[in-house]
Amino acid sequence: MRKLLNKGLVERHTEGLYSITDKGRAYLKGEIDASELEDSE
Numbered sequence: 001m002r003k004l005l006n007k008g009l010v011e012r013h014t015e016g017l018y019s020i021t022d023k024g025r026a027y028l029k030g031e032i033d034a035s036e037l038e039d040s041e
Contacts, residue, residue, distance in 0.1 A: 001018065004018075004024070005018075006039045007023075007037045007038070007039065008021060008023050008024075008037075009021060009023055009024035009027055009037075010024055
């Protein structure tokens with residue numbers, strides 16, 4: 001899960017509760033290539 005957080009694909013609300021971000025949805029739709037993802041840290 002940490003990798004998804006670092007790439008900005010999900011966001012953490014509380015411990016154990018995450019939601020997918022708009023960026024995550026775009027990645028799943030194929031609108032963003034994995035090579036385009038940078039760490040959000």
